Amino acid sequence: MPNRLYLRVSRSQVEWLAMDETSGEVQIRGQGSLEDFAERTVDMQWTDDPVVMLTADTVRLTSANVPSRQMRQILQAVPFAVEEQLAEDVEDCHFAVGDRLDNGELRVAVINREYYAGLREQLQALGIKPVVVTVETDHLFDPAHTTVMVDGADALIAGARGQAYRFRLDQLSLIAALLLKDDTPPLRVLVHEEKLQDTDLLLTQLRVELEQEIPVESVEWEGFEYLCRHQSGSAINLQQGEFRVQVRKQRKTSVWRNAANVAGVAFSLHTAAMFGQGYFLSGKAQAYEDEARELYKAVFPGDRNVRDLRRSWRSHLSSGGDNGSDFMALFSSAAQSLPGSNLVLQNINYNESRGDLILQIEAPRSEQLVLFSQTLSRAGLEAEIGTISQEEDRVRGSIKIKAFGNS
Numbered sequence: 119m120p121n122r123l124y125l126r127v128s129r130s131q132v133e134w135l136a137m138d139e140t141s142g143e144v145q146i147r148g149q150g151s152l153e154d155f156a157e158r159t160v161d162m163q164w165t166d167d168p169v170v171m172l173t174a175d176t177v178r179l180t181s182a183n184v185p186s187r188q189m190r191q192i193l194q195a196v197p198f199a200v201e202e203q204l205a206e207d208v209e210d211c212h213f214a215v216g217d218r219l220d221n222g223e224l225r226v227a228v229i230n231r232e233y234y235a236g237l238r239e240q241l242q243a244l245g246i247k248p249v250v251v252t253v254e255t256d257h258l259f260d261p262a263h264t265t266v267m268v269d270g271a272d273a274l275i276a277g278a279r280g281q282a283y284r285f286r287l288d289q290l291s292l293i294a295a296l297l298l299k300d301d302t303p304p305l306r307v308l309v310h311e312e313k314l315q316d317t318d319l320l321l322t323q324l325r326v327e328l329e330q331e332i333p334v335e336s337v338e339w340e341g342f343e344y345l346c347r348h349q350s351g352s353a354i355n356l357q358q359g360e361f362r363v364q365v366r367k368q369r370k371t372s373v374w375r376n377a378a379n380v381a382g383v384a385f386s387l388h389t390a391a392m393f394g395q396g397y398f399l400s401g402k403a404q405a406y407e408d409e410a411r412e413l414y415k416a417v418f419p420g421d422r423n424v425r426d427l428r429r430s431w432r433s434h435l436s437s438g439g440d441n442g443s444d445f446m447a448l449f450s451s452a453a454q455s456l457p458g459s460n461l462v463l464q465n466i467n468y469n470e471s472r473g474d475l476i477l478q479i480e481a482p483r484s485e486q487l488v489l490f491s492q493t494l495s496r497a498g499l500e501a502e503i504g505t506i507s508q509e510e511d512r513v514r515g516s517i518k519i520k521a522f523g524n525s
Contacts, residue, residue: 123164124346125155125246126254127237128173133342136162144343156244170241170248171345172356174255174274174284176233178204179354181223181280184488185503189215191484191513193359196226198485204228212361216354220261225280227253227354238361249363255282256353257345258308264298266290267308268317269341278303290320291327298328306333310340448475451499452519461490464514474520476504480512487515494519 121140126133133149136159148158182199184192192215197208204211212234216225241248258265258276265276273290276282277297285293298305305328309317314336325332337344357363445468452475456463465478481487484506494501494517504516 121165123168123246124171124342125168125241126171126173126342126345127176129176129233134159135343135346136164137346142347147343152240152244167250168246168248169346169349170246170251171254171257172229172251174253174282176229177253177356178228179253179255179280179282180226180228181219182226183223186484186506188506188508190508191506192224194483195485195488196224198489200226200228206230212356212359214354214356214358216256217352219278219280221279223280225354227256227356229356234356234361247363249357251356252350252353253282253356254345255284257348257350258282259350259352260306261303263303263306265306265308266294267341267344268310268313287317287320291324294324295327304333305330306335308335308337308344310344311336311338313340445470445475448499448519448521451497452477452494454497460486472520474518477517477519478514479517480509480514482512484513484515487513487517491517 121138122136124135124137131149132152132155133147134155135147136145137143138145146159146162148155150158180200180203182196184195184199186192186195193213196213196215197211200213201208210231211228212231214227214229216227218224255274255276258267258274259278259280259282260276261278264278267274268287269284271287272284273287273293274282274284275293275297281297283293283297294305307321307324309321314334321332321334339347448468449466460482462480463477464480467476467478468474469476479487479490481490487503487506491501491503498521500520502518504518506513506515
Protein backbone atom coordinates (compact mmCIF):
# COMPACT_ATOMS: atom_id res chain seq x y z
CA MET A 119 0.00 0.00 0.00
CA PRO A 120 1.41 3.46 -0.89
CA ASN A 121 2.55 5.36 2.14
CA ARG A 122 2.53 8.92 0.87
CA LEU A 123 0.87 10.63 -2.09
CA TYR A 124 2.59 13.55 -3.82
CA LEU A 125 0.84 15.86 -6.29
CA ARG A 126 2.23 18.67 -8.44
CA VAL A 127 -0.59 20.79 -9.85
CA SER A 128 -0.43 23.29 -12.72
CA ARG A 129 -3.25 25.09 -14.52
CA SER A 130 -3.36 22.42 -17.24
CA GLN A 131 -2.50 19.12 -15.56
CA VAL A 132 -1.52 17.26 -12.41
CA GLU A 133 1.40 14.91 -11.77
CA TRP A 134 1.14 12.25 -9.10
CA LEU A 135 3.53 9.90 -7.37
CA ALA A 136 2.97 7.50 -4.49
CA MET A 137 6.00 6.35 -2.53
CA ASP A 138 6.69 3.98 0.32
CA GLU A 139 8.69 6.29 2.57
CA THR A 140 10.28 3.40 4.45
CA SER A 141 11.83 1.75 1.41
CA GLY A 142 11.76 4.77 -0.91
CA GLU A 143 10.11 2.64 -3.58
CA VAL A 144 7.74 4.41 -5.99
CA GLN A 145 4.42 2.54 -6.06
CA ILE A 146 2.65 4.47 -8.81
CA ARG A 147 3.20 7.57 -10.91
CA GLY A 148 1.46 9.39 -13.72
CA GLN A 149 0.21 12.68 -15.12
CA GLY A 150 -2.95 14.02 -16.72
CA SER A 151 -6.12 15.79 -15.61
CA LEU A 152 -7.62 15.51 -12.14
CA GLU A 153 -10.22 13.20 -13.68
CA ASP A 154 -7.43 10.97 -15.00
CA PHE A 155 -5.88 10.89 -11.55
CA ALA A 156 -9.20 9.91 -9.96
CA GLU A 157 -9.76 7.09 -12.46
CA ARG A 158 -6.28 5.60 -12.18
CA THR A 159 -6.12 5.69 -8.38
CA VAL A 160 -9.74 4.82 -7.55
CA ASP A 161 -8.79 1.66 -5.63
CA MET A 162 -5.80 3.14 -3.80
CA GLN A 163 -5.59 4.52 -0.27
CA TRP A 164 -3.14 6.94 1.30
CA THR A 165 -2.04 6.36 4.88
CA ASP A 166 -0.60 9.84 5.48
CA ASP A 167 -1.51 13.42 4.63
CA PRO A 168 -1.03 14.03 0.89
CA VAL A 169 1.69 16.45 -0.20
CA VAL A 170 0.53 19.06 -2.73
CA MET A 171 2.89 21.34 -4.66
CA LEU A 172 1.82 24.09 -7.06
CA THR A 173 3.91 25.02 -10.08
CA ALA A 174 5.84 28.28 -9.81
CA ASP A 175 3.98 29.84 -12.75
CA THR A 176 0.76 29.91 -10.68
CA VAL A 177 2.24 31.51 -7.54
CA ARG A 178 4.41 34.60 -7.10
CA LEU A 179 7.22 34.20 -4.58
CA THR A 180 8.85 37.39 -3.33
CA SER A 181 9.90 39.13 -0.10
CA ALA A 182 8.61 42.12 1.87
CA ASN A 183 9.97 44.46 4.52
CA VAL A 184 7.48 44.26 7.43
CA PRO A 185 8.90 45.33 10.82
CA SER A 186 6.21 43.75 13.00
CA ARG A 187 6.78 40.36 14.65
CA GLN A 188 3.11 39.60 15.34
CA MET A 189 1.53 37.32 12.71
CA ARG A 190 -1.82 39.11 12.68
CA GLN A 191 -0.19 42.47 12.00
CA ILE A 192 2.15 40.92 9.42
CA LEU A 193 -0.75 39.45 7.45
CA GLN A 194 -2.48 42.84 7.53
CA ALA A 195 0.59 44.73 6.28
CA VAL A 196 2.00 42.30 3.67
CA PRO A 197 -0.53 43.05 0.88
CA PHE A 198 0.36 46.74 0.95
CA ALA A 199 4.10 46.00 1.15
CA VAL A 200 4.10 43.94 -2.08
CA GLU A 201 1.23 45.66 -3.91
CA GLU A 202 3.49 47.37 -6.46
CA GLN A 203 4.97 44.00 -7.47
CA LEU A 204 1.58 42.52 -8.41
CA ALA A 205 -0.29 42.58 -11.70
CA GLU A 206 -3.70 42.28 -10.01
CA ASP A 207 -5.55 43.92 -7.13
CA VAL A 208 -4.60 42.82 -3.62
CA GLU A 209 -8.29 42.13 -2.94
CA ASP A 210 -8.13 39.34 -5.53
CA CYS A 211 -5.05 37.71 -3.98
CA HIS A 212 -4.33 35.30 -1.15
CA PHE A 213 -1.11 35.94 0.79
CA ALA A 214 1.01 33.52 2.81
CA VAL A 215 4.24 34.26 4.66
CA GLY A 216 7.31 32.21 5.51
CA ASP A 217 10.57 32.68 7.37
CA ARG A 218 12.66 35.85 7.43
CA LEU A 219 15.69 36.19 5.18
CA ASP A 220 19.13 37.23 6.41
CA ASN A 221 18.28 40.87 5.57
CA GLY A 222 15.19 40.76 7.81
CA GLU A 223 12.64 40.65 4.99
CA LEU A 224 9.79 38.15 5.06
CA ARG A 225 9.38 35.55 2.34
CA VAL A 226 5.91 35.92 0.79
CA ALA A 227 3.78 33.79 -1.54
CA VAL A 228 0.91 35.36 -3.52
CA ILE A 229 -1.77 33.48 -5.49
CA ASN A 230 -5.09 34.42 -7.08
CA ARG A 231 -7.69 33.77 -4.38
CA GLU A 232 -10.44 32.56 -6.73
CA TYR A 233 -8.12 30.12 -8.49
CA TYR A 234 -6.78 28.73 -5.22
CA ALA A 235 -10.24 28.35 -3.67
CA GLY A 236 -11.48 26.51 -6.77
CA LEU A 237 -8.46 24.20 -6.79
CA ARG A 238 -8.98 23.30 -3.13
CA GLU A 239 -12.61 22.45 -3.85
CA GLN A 240 -11.57 20.19 -6.75
CA LEU A 241 -9.03 18.38 -4.57
CA GLN A 242 -11.46 17.99 -1.68
CA ALA A 243 -14.04 16.49 -4.07
CA LEU A 244 -11.46 13.75 -4.74
CA GLY A 245 -10.90 13.20 -1.02
CA ILE A 246 -7.58 15.07 -0.99
CA LYS A 247 -7.45 17.44 1.99
CA PRO A 248 -3.83 18.52 2.49
CA VAL A 249 -2.75 20.36 5.60
CA VAL A 250 0.23 21.80 3.72
CA VAL A 251 0.30 23.20 0.16
CA THR A 252 3.63 24.54 -1.10
CA VAL A 253 5.27 25.86 -4.27
CA GLU A 254 7.60 23.52 -6.17
CA THR A 255 10.54 25.93 -6.27
CA ASP A 256 10.40 26.45 -2.50
CA HIS A 257 11.93 22.99 -2.07
CA LEU A 258 15.01 24.26 -3.95
CA PHE A 259 15.39 27.40 -1.81
CA ASP A 260 18.89 27.86 -0.39
CA PRO A 261 19.90 31.23 1.16
CA ALA A 262 23.52 30.58 0.14
CA HIS A 263 22.83 29.89 -3.54
CA THR A 264 20.69 30.76 -6.51
CA THR A 265 19.51 27.29 -7.51
CA VAL A 266 18.50 26.13 -10.99
CA MET A 267 17.04 22.68 -11.63
CA VAL A 268 16.46 21.21 -15.09
CA ASP A 269 12.92 19.78 -15.19
CA GLY A 270 12.27 18.18 -18.56
CA ALA A 271 11.82 20.94 -21.15
CA ASP A 272 11.60 23.55 -18.38
CA ALA A 273 13.90 24.96 -15.74
CA LEU A 274 13.11 26.01 -12.18
CA ILE A 275 15.05 28.81 -10.50
CA ALA A 276 14.94 29.64 -6.79
CA GLY A 277 16.67 32.86 -5.77
CA ALA A 278 18.29 33.40 -2.40
CA ARG A 279 16.10 36.51 -1.87
CA GLY A 280 12.84 34.59 -2.12
CA GLN A 281 12.05 35.05 -5.83
CA ALA A 282 11.34 31.93 -7.90
CA TYR A 283 10.29 31.17 -11.47
CA ARG A 284 9.50 28.40 -13.99
CA PHE A 285 10.48 28.99 -17.62
CA ARG A 286 11.47 27.14 -20.78
CA LEU A 287 14.91 25.57 -20.61
CA ASP A 288 16.05 27.28 -23.83
CA GLN A 289 15.53 30.64 -22.07
CA LEU A 290 17.94 29.79 -19.26
CA SER A 291 20.80 32.06 -20.38
CA LEU A 292 18.48 35.04 -20.89
CA ILE A 293 16.60 34.63 -17.60
CA ALA A 294 19.75 34.03 -15.57
CA ALA A 295 21.44 37.12 -17.04
CA LEU A 296 18.43 39.24 -16.05
CA LEU A 297 18.10 37.84 -12.53
CA LEU A 298 21.70 37.50 -11.43
CA LYS A 299 23.29 40.68 -10.06
CA ASP A 300 26.68 41.45 -8.57
CA ASP A 301 25.40 40.84 -5.04
CA THR A 302 23.50 37.65 -5.97
CA PRO A 303 24.70 34.46 -4.22
CA PRO A 304 26.56 32.02 -6.49
CA LEU A 305 24.63 29.96 -9.01
CA ARG A 306 24.36 26.17 -8.87
CA VAL A 307 22.63 23.89 -11.38
CA LEU A 308 20.97 20.53 -10.66
CA VAL A 309 20.71 18.12 -13.60
CA HIS A 310 19.51 14.52 -13.71
CA GLU A 311 22.46 12.23 -14.33
CA GLU A 312 20.95 10.95 -17.59
CA LYS A 313 20.47 14.49 -18.95
CA LEU A 314 23.99 15.84 -18.39
CA GLN A 315 25.05 15.30 -21.98
CA ASP A 316 21.83 16.78 -23.38
CA THR A 317 22.27 20.00 -21.40
CA ASP A 318 26.03 20.37 -21.79
CA LEU A 319 25.82 22.83 -24.71
CA LEU A 320 23.19 24.94 -22.95
CA LEU A 321 25.27 25.14 -19.76
CA THR A 322 28.34 26.11 -21.78
CA GLN A 323 26.35 29.00 -23.28
CA LEU A 324 25.29 29.99 -19.77
CA ARG A 325 28.90 30.12 -18.56
CA VAL A 326 29.86 32.32 -21.52
CA GLU A 327 26.87 34.60 -20.99
CA LEU A 328 27.57 35.09 -17.28
CA GLU A 329 31.35 35.01 -17.64
CA GLN A 330 31.73 32.76 -14.62
CA GLU A 331 32.26 29.13 -13.75
CA ILE A 332 29.00 27.39 -12.83
CA PRO A 333 29.02 24.21 -10.74
CA VAL A 334 26.72 21.46 -12.03
CA GLU A 335 25.45 18.80 -9.62
CA SER A 336 24.38 15.44 -11.00
CA VAL A 337 21.25 14.20 -9.19
CA GLU A 338 19.75 10.73 -9.12
CA TRP A 339 16.15 11.77 -9.68
CA GLU A 340 14.62 14.09 -12.23
CA GLY A 341 12.22 16.98 -11.71
CA PHE A 342 9.09 16.04 -9.81
CA GLU A 343 10.55 12.96 -8.11
CA TYR A 344 13.57 14.96 -6.91
CA LEU A 345 11.20 17.49 -5.28
CA CYS A 346 9.20 14.67 -3.67
CA ARG A 347 12.35 13.24 -2.11
CA HIS A 348 13.75 16.62 -1.02
CA GLN A 349 10.86 18.27 0.80
CA SER A 350 11.92 21.42 2.65
CA GLY A 351 10.58 22.19 6.10
CA SER A 352 11.01 25.93 5.45
CA ALA A 353 8.73 26.00 2.38
CA ILE A 354 5.87 28.50 2.65
CA ASN A 355 2.55 26.83 3.45
CA LEU A 356 -0.26 28.42 1.42
CA GLN A 357 -2.83 27.02 3.85
CA GLN A 358 -2.87 30.18 5.98
CA GLY A 359 -5.52 32.70 6.97
CA GLU A 360 -8.93 31.87 5.51
CA PHE A 361 -7.54 28.63 4.02
CA ARG A 362 -5.92 27.32 7.18
CA VAL A 363 -6.70 23.68 7.96
CA GLN A 364 -7.31 22.75 11.58
CA VAL A 365 -5.70 19.44 12.54
CA ARG A 366 -7.90 17.55 14.98
CA LYS A 367 -6.44 14.56 16.79
CA GLN A 368 -8.65 14.53 19.88
CA ARG A 369 -11.47 12.10 20.55
CA LYS A 370 -15.01 13.35 19.87
CA THR A 371 -16.00 13.40 23.53
CA SER A 372 -12.98 15.53 24.33
CA VAL A 373 -13.81 17.88 21.48
CA TRP A 374 -17.39 18.40 22.68
CA ARG A 375 -16.22 18.91 26.25
CA ASN A 376 -13.72 21.55 25.16
CA ALA A 377 -16.35 23.22 22.99
CA ALA A 378 -18.73 23.46 25.96
CA ASN A 379 -15.99 24.92 28.15
CA VAL A 380 -15.08 27.49 25.52
CA ALA A 381 -18.74 28.45 25.06
CA GLY A 382 -19.18 28.95 28.80
CA VAL A 383 -16.09 31.10 29.12
CA ALA A 384 -17.08 33.12 26.05
CA PHE A 385 -20.57 33.79 27.47
CA SER A 386 -19.13 34.92 30.80
CA LEU A 387 -16.63 37.22 29.15
CA HIS A 388 -19.31 38.67 26.85
CA THR A 389 -21.64 39.39 29.77
CA ALA A 390 -18.86 41.06 31.76
CA ALA A 391 -17.83 43.09 28.74
CA MET A 392 -21.40 44.38 28.20
CA PHE A 393 -21.57 45.67 31.78
CA GLY A 394 -18.11 47.19 31.64
CA GLN A 395 -18.43 48.82 28.25
CA GLY A 396 -20.87 51.50 29.36
CA TYR A 397 -18.73 52.52 32.30
CA PHE A 398 -15.58 52.45 30.18
CA LEU A 399 -16.98 54.65 27.41
CA SER A 400 -18.49 57.15 29.82
CA GLY A 401 -15.11 57.86 31.37
CA LYS A 402 -13.02 57.66 28.23
CA ALA A 403 -13.86 61.12 26.88
CA GLN A 404 -13.00 62.80 30.18
CA ALA A 405 -9.80 60.75 30.42
CA TYR A 406 -8.69 61.90 26.96
CA GLU A 407 -9.35 65.52 27.87
CA ASP A 408 -7.39 65.20 31.12
CA GLU A 409 -4.55 63.43 29.33
CA ALA A 410 -4.36 66.12 26.67
CA ARG A 411 -4.22 68.84 29.32
CA GLU A 412 -1.46 67.04 31.27
CA LEU A 413 0.48 66.55 28.05
CA TYR A 414 0.24 70.26 27.27
CA LYS A 415 1.44 71.19 30.77
CA ALA A 416 4.40 68.82 30.42
CA VAL A 417 5.45 70.30 27.09
CA PHE A 418 4.74 73.94 28.02
CA PRO A 419 5.09 74.18 31.82
CA GLY A 420 5.22 77.98 31.67
CA ASP A 421 1.65 78.40 30.42
CA ARG A 422 -1.03 79.00 33.07
CA ASN A 423 -4.83 79.11 32.99
CA VAL A 424 -5.13 77.40 29.61
CA ARG A 425 -8.80 77.34 28.60
CA ASP A 426 -8.69 76.42 24.91
CA LEU A 427 -6.13 73.68 24.28
CA ARG A 428 -6.62 73.67 20.51
CA ARG A 429 -5.97 77.41 20.23
CA SER A 430 -2.96 77.21 22.56
CA TRP A 431 -1.36 74.40 20.55
CA ARG A 432 -1.94 76.31 17.31
CA SER A 433 -0.41 79.43 18.83
CA HIS A 434 2.78 77.61 19.81
CA LEU A 435 3.08 75.86 16.48
CA SER A 436 2.90 79.14 14.60
CA SER A 437 5.19 81.11 16.91
CA GLY A 438 8.51 79.50 15.83
CA GLY A 439 10.36 81.09 18.74
CA ASP A 440 13.72 79.96 20.08
CA ASN A 441 12.27 78.09 23.06
CA GLY A 442 11.49 74.60 21.81
CA SER A 443 12.01 75.51 18.15
CA ASP A 444 13.46 72.09 17.30
CA PHE A 445 10.46 70.39 18.87
CA MET A 446 8.06 72.68 17.03
CA ALA A 447 9.74 72.06 13.70
CA LEU A 448 9.56 68.29 14.12
CA PHE A 449 6.04 68.23 15.50
CA SER A 450 4.72 70.64 12.88
CA SER A 451 6.17 68.54 10.05
CA ALA A 452 4.79 65.31 11.49
CA ALA A 453 1.37 66.76 12.31
CA GLN A 454 0.77 67.77 8.68
CA SER A 455 0.38 64.09 7.76
CA LEU A 456 -2.14 63.24 10.50
CA PRO A 457 -5.39 64.85 9.21
CA GLY A 458 -7.49 62.38 7.21
CA SER A 459 -5.24 59.42 8.05
CA ASN A 460 -7.53 57.72 10.66
CA LEU A 461 -4.61 57.93 13.09
CA VAL A 462 -5.19 59.07 16.68
CA LEU A 463 -2.31 60.82 18.46
CA GLN A 464 -2.24 59.62 22.06
CA ASN A 465 1.03 60.84 23.50
CA ILE A 466 4.09 62.94 22.66
CA ASN A 467 7.56 62.64 24.14
CA TYR A 468 10.40 64.93 23.04
CA ASN A 469 13.99 64.20 24.08
CA GLU A 470 15.87 67.49 23.84
CA SER A 471 19.33 65.94 24.26
CA ARG A 472 18.84 63.43 21.43
CA GLY A 473 16.64 65.65 19.34
CA ASP A 474 14.04 62.95 18.68
CA LEU A 475 10.28 63.07 18.97
CA ILE A 476 8.31 59.94 19.90
CA LEU A 477 4.63 59.81 18.97
CA GLN A 478 2.29 57.25 20.50
CA ILE A 479 -0.36 56.61 17.84
CA GLU A 480 -3.51 54.51 17.62
CA ALA A 481 -4.70 53.17 14.25
CA PRO A 482 -7.33 50.75 12.91
CA ARG A 483 -4.64 48.59 11.24
CA SER A 484 -0.89 48.17 11.53
CA GLU A 485 -0.22 48.92 7.86
CA GLN A 486 -1.49 52.49 8.43
CA LEU A 487 1.39 53.00 10.86
CA VAL A 488 3.78 51.72 8.18
CA LEU A 489 2.29 54.09 5.59
CA PHE A 490 2.51 57.03 8.02
CA SER A 491 6.19 56.23 8.67
CA GLN A 492 6.84 56.12 4.92
CA THR A 493 5.04 59.46 4.47
CA LEU A 494 7.27 61.07 7.09
CA SER A 495 10.37 59.69 5.37
CA ARG A 496 9.26 61.19 2.07
CA ALA A 497 8.76 64.50 3.86
CA GLY A 498 12.45 64.56 4.78
CA LEU A 499 12.24 63.13 8.29
CA GLU A 500 13.89 60.05 9.75
CA ALA A 501 11.04 57.87 11.03
CA GLU A 502 11.39 54.53 12.82
CA ILE A 503 8.54 52.31 14.01
CA GLY A 504 8.96 51.07 17.55
CA THR A 505 6.67 48.67 19.38
CA ILE A 506 3.27 47.74 17.94
CA SER A 507 0.58 46.16 20.11
CA GLN A 508 -2.93 44.90 19.30
CA GLU A 509 -5.76 46.21 21.48
CA GLU A 510 -9.23 44.89 20.64
CA ASP A 511 -9.99 46.07 17.09
CA ARG A 512 -7.21 48.67 16.91
CA VAL A 513 -3.43 48.76 17.13
CA ARG A 514 -1.19 51.06 19.12
CA GLY A 515 2.38 51.85 18.15
CA SER A 516 5.21 54.31 18.65
CA ILE A 517 7.11 56.17 15.94
CA LYS A 518 10.44 57.87 16.67
CA ILE A 519 11.04 60.91 14.47
CA LYS A 520 14.11 63.07 14.01
CA ALA A 521 15.47 65.37 11.37
CA PHE A 522 18.08 63.86 9.07
CA GLY A 523 21.58 64.64 10.30
CA ASN A 524 20.71 64.49 14.03
CA SER A 525 22.69 61.83 15.87
